[in-house]
Amino acid sequence: MLLVFLLFAGLQVVLAQKTIKGKVIGAADKNPLPGVTVLLKSTTSGVITDNNGNYSIQVPNNQAVLQFSYIGFATQEVTVGTQIVIDITLAETVTQMNEVIVTALGIKRDTKSIGYSATSVNTDQIATSNNNTNFARSLVGKVAGVNISSPPGGPGGSAKLRIRGQSSFGGYNSPLIVVNGVPITNSSRVEASDADFGDGLQSINPDDIESMTVLKGAPAAALYGYRAKDGVIIITTKSGTRGSGLGVEITSSFTADEALDFTDLQYEYGQGEYGLRPGTKKLVDGTIVPSDNPLADARSTGVWSFGTKIDNKPFLAYDNQEHPYSAFPMKDKYKAFYNIGTNYTNSVAISSGSDRGSMRASFANTDAKGIIERSEYKKKIVDLNMNYSLSKKITAAVSINYSNEFNQNPPLSTQDMSIPTAVATMSSTTDPRWISNPYKDPVTGNEIPFCRFTNRTNPYWAVYERTEQVYKDRVFGNTSLRWQFTPWLFAQGRMGMDWNSQSHNANGPTGTASTPAAASGFNGSFSEDFSKGRETNLDFLIGANHKFGKFGFDAAVGGNRMYQKYEGISCSVTNFYIRGLYTIGNGQVKSPGESFSEKKVNSLYGTLNLSFNDYLFLNATARNDWFSTLNPKSNSYLYPSISASFLFTEALKGIKPSWFDYGKIRIGYAEVGGDTNPYTNTLYYYMNTNQFDGTYPYGSISGTTNPNPDLKPLKVKESEVGLELIFLDRRISLDMAAYRKNTVDEILNVDISNTSGFLTNKVNVGKLRNQGIEALLTIVPVRSQNFNWEVGFNYTYNESKVLQLAGGQTRLDVSGATPWIGLMSHEVGMPLGSIRGNDYLRDAQGRIVTVNGRFSVGKQITYGSAVPKYWGGLLNTFTYKIFRLFAQVDFKGGNKIMSNSEYNWLRAGHSKESLLGREGGVVFPGFNTDGSPNTTAVEAELFYTDYSGKKVHTPFVTDASFIRWRTLAIGVDLTRLVSGTFIKGLSVNGNINNVLMIKSNMKNLDPECITNLSDSDMGIEKCGAPTTRTYGVSLNIKF
């Protein structure tokens, strides 16, 4: 390798006869252009312009031709002749065909030359429609091929990004995030609870983003080898402009969040059970008499609406006050319980540039409050970017991003302590404010539950007594040194690091009704954990390019050393000595824990681009990765790619019609990989942290997965073809791609009999296919001086199919545990992510069988896939003079949801479906075993409770397709008003997010209510926080 390097260096040949000097400026702003390549045509010698655009080059004779090329500008050629001073004005390239895009490893390339799909994200659109604490959420519906969902996880929550489907059976299929050329981690390090503590992307301030490229498929991402299976998002942050003076930019925004209610529940029957309202009981002879303890009744039936008909007559409620037995609709419950969430974000950036370098520093502060009281999120981000030319040829750059986050009480879903669940399942006549009065016993200090089923925690108890907090500090960045030896040869070295530390704590309050009594002291729990992670990447790249007549080449070789280390300590305690003090020291039973993992991957790679006549391009790459996590005998894997691009409009220049601006066909194939975890190939043991009865130490075999010493990483083999067309002076443009992505050697945890000693075997046998098309159509119906209307429509269709599982296995169950219903599986021959559940027991004719009027559980069946099959967006941008209006409608569909909310609403008498049979019992339209229709009536609560006892899931699966008016944003550019002052720019934006649900097939829920971040649970709705509508305003000032 060193040899090659020296060889290139030695090739620097100088032939000197005549010196030409000159200056290169840009056509538009007449500013000097530094870094322009000035090449003596047909040779390898050349120079680059200095920071003032000046150059000086020696030429052999007057016939010499100088070639001036610069990224983003049209190349010019000049025959020297007798001139000794040649000043050049380079015209910026206007058509898309010459746009430059940042590709893998940070290499910039002309879009025309790339043979794969790489989409540049419109950062303006994000800026005007962003009103989230996590900017990635604003990308929803904007990029073809990218499926983004934003689980309602509170202000500090994550955004889930999936590119071209899910590439593996595992739960984590997020794209690689690369910032300024170096990978950063984006995993949501979700703690023991099911709270969403956000992802890695939110430590980037969207105002700092200069450009963002989505490398969708393997051919585009192949240079990232084992990290490329899910595509790559490449972010370049702003670093100031050379030659500009001091600039200051201030952005200030405020948003307000309101909970959305999609329910349509029954309000005919009120709180109570078995047809009785609180305060009454049925005697043996069937007569109804007053209860001995009406208050206890009210407090034991708060989640059931199986009472009597609502009649507005007074009854003794939870708060020991008489209230009318009146309907209290969900929207009023939401109003009474949920606040308006707020988010103030202010950012300031200072930038400056001299002729030798530029820098930009920014600071952003976010202060957000969730819709639930005491749920808050604070974030501070400092970003610094600098580049400096040490000499004409050597440039150094530094980029550092520091973020500090605090997240308190993100909402929980499911059961215990889940505030949204408690609010959503309160009876039809319950005002949540009653439940607050008081929520704890003034004498004992314990929770007063609002129903006998105490796992449904009193929401006010959860709000005021439970605290969960995360503090995160994170620094990532890199330094790089680039040496442009000659205009056609460069070398660069980079060192990047992503370091983060996190502390997390959560209490289980003493006196929580569902917590068992302590053997001694006060019950309750507290846990605290500290973890830190570090990833470093050290890489180098040597690149060369040259043109020989019609042929050109551009090649680079490089290498990367990646090192990751995570460590953590934790301690959880139960049973306290002193009540109300949540510390490790106060706990009587302590369980400490520690975690550690370390891995390295070394890589070597190369890329070669060949061009012919500027209309035919060929690109080949190869990367080899060596993994520390694999068996040393087989730890090396090669990832190749090849792609081609053909500009037929350029090739057919003379004969193409004039309205046909641009046409390109591209084709590519690549193999990329996945990753494996450390320590999975050996059997380990553990010691329990506490001795039994304080006397007998004990331990066992670690884990429930039988180790496999011969594991290898999975491989994704993807081929794609694409077409780019531009017509009518860029009034219409179309960019389409079709791809087929086969995943092989999937690492599967195959369920084995637990009688074998383990629950799963880890094997490399899975096969999966994703194939689809993605298209972006842009139309400009109106283009005039004052008014401009642009319509963008993007559409993605992705079809997944499970091709093979282990051995004779036809199904792999992947969902996590839930106290309720729903199961996610991958099934051979079916799309990924089957939602499964138990059907009714049916007879040979498919009719539901009833015995004594009650159904029973039948076969487990598949209802459909939880993975959306298609999605897209319609984006309209109108500009009229200083006004800009942006409206986005987006859609998703072809997937199903298993709803635990619907399940709870039916079994507890909240949904309209539960009205059937309130008087005289439910006569279910089933058939007896002898084939006769059922005529037996079953008391309503008994009947509907059977859905939980018998675990029949069929009624709770619905289609999750929707069309949603996502965004309305209006911006006004007021710069003109302040022209002539020290203010260089002024704009005001206002926006609404989640404007309207245009079409949805769900009865009572928002189809985007899924809170699970993992792909293994993505179709199972578990009563998470409500989705919200957000109103935002922002102000941007530039000095």
Add this chain to the structure above:
Amino acid sequence: MKNIFSGIMKTKYALATLLILFFSVSSCDKGFEELNINPISPASLDPVYMLVNAQQFGTDSWHYEAEIVQHLQLLIGGQEEGGNRNTVTYGVMGGRWDANYNNQVKNTVAIIEILKDVPERSNVYNMARIIKALTFQWIVDTYGDAPYFEAGKAYFENIPNPKYDNAELIYDDLVKELTEATDALDAAKDKVTGEMYFKGDIAQWKKLGNSALLRVGMRYTKYDLNKAKTIVQKATDPARGGVMAVNADNMVIKYNATQTNPANGFCSNSTMYNWHIGKPLADFMMTNLDPRLQYFSVRYSNPNIASGGTSDTIMAHQLGCPYGFDDASVATGDPNWPGKNGGAHLYSLVNRSTAGRVDAWLYYLTAAQTNLLMAEARERGFITTSTAQAYYEAGIRQHMLQADSWSYTRGTASPISNSKIANYLARPNIAYNSATGIKQINEQYWIACFLNWGEAWANRRRSGYPQLTPIGFPGEDQYVMVSRGYDGFIHRLLYTLRELSCNQANAEAAVARMGGDNFSIRLFWDKK
């Protein structure tokens, strides 16, 4: 010019050095193997630590077993259904299967594999064999045929899905294992002071092994009397170390504030007001003025809260909850319905301060049970030592004394007094009568198995005592219905759904061999 040149050269050298550094490691994976060794997890463990892990037997499938033997009764349905309604609720059926295979089988098989050729650790090895045998008796008694010979060997022999073995063949091997392992225990060999039953006391372990063998032998009484007799005689042969006689011999898991009784969370968690004492148990104990009842049963004024309000353990005030009803129908169906406080029916509940404590000790094989089995063995003439009455009374006495270990004072204050025990032993139905001896012995065995419901259930299937009334819940499973010719009781629990899906072929072969996978399938020793 020279400076610039040297500057360029310097930079060149710097870059070259950087590249050399980058590849200074000759190969691309140097040090990788060492890096992939987990520094915080041990690659081996002293088998004694795994033995202690295996000694922690946990949850009996109380949703079925406690309800089938009519010790406990829940009125609610939904996910809590099971023996209270004779219905199939997979969610609570596999408790014993999962707990025992995931812990006891996994760990004892590992110990046996690791130590099979290590004679200097023979005592640990043989203790593991005894625990494994005890475990498999419970697994087989609950589910019938089960993976035995190939179980626990995913790692050692690469058997991910073990085949199921015939229950009777497993029993034969249990006899062999218990005999061999007990005989091989040798006080002169390795000291196993770290184990938590007897701190390695070999004499005690021999009593445990022999008592387990006695229990196995007595299971055959309905099926093969001669075999029962042979095994019992072997188990009780004094030359082999004898069986348990007093509470100090008990196999007990001493749950505590740190390691809490996994079964007893239910007495203090969100469904704590549901855990009623079954009417047959309460009635039987009240009829005979049984002083143990206060340790089992209580009436709370407000069962919805952890303290229960005021607690009433006065015997005459106890009220067992009848079977055959649900939350709604009990109010009209039971003439003695005590009413509700909030969601709670005011029947007697498991006493949260004693047997229902979160740190209640769990007895898995006791002197009380052993004495009662000896009483029956003597009554049947399997053995000749002492008298059936003496064993019977010793069994009751040991259990009376044992009951106090559930109280907060745990044996230090005032266990049930000798005079109370004597009074009880003289009660008309209790005083031993050889003519009704086997009935009396097994009724006492039923009481002595409170919290050890799996054993109570197996012994009832074997002996037919106590005589209980089928619950006849409307909508019970067809495989218990008296109207369909069954006896109204659950005889076996079903295989877990997980087994039926991941180990399908083997499970189905077992189902075919047994004649079905339902509540009516009887163990080989549970002859009609």
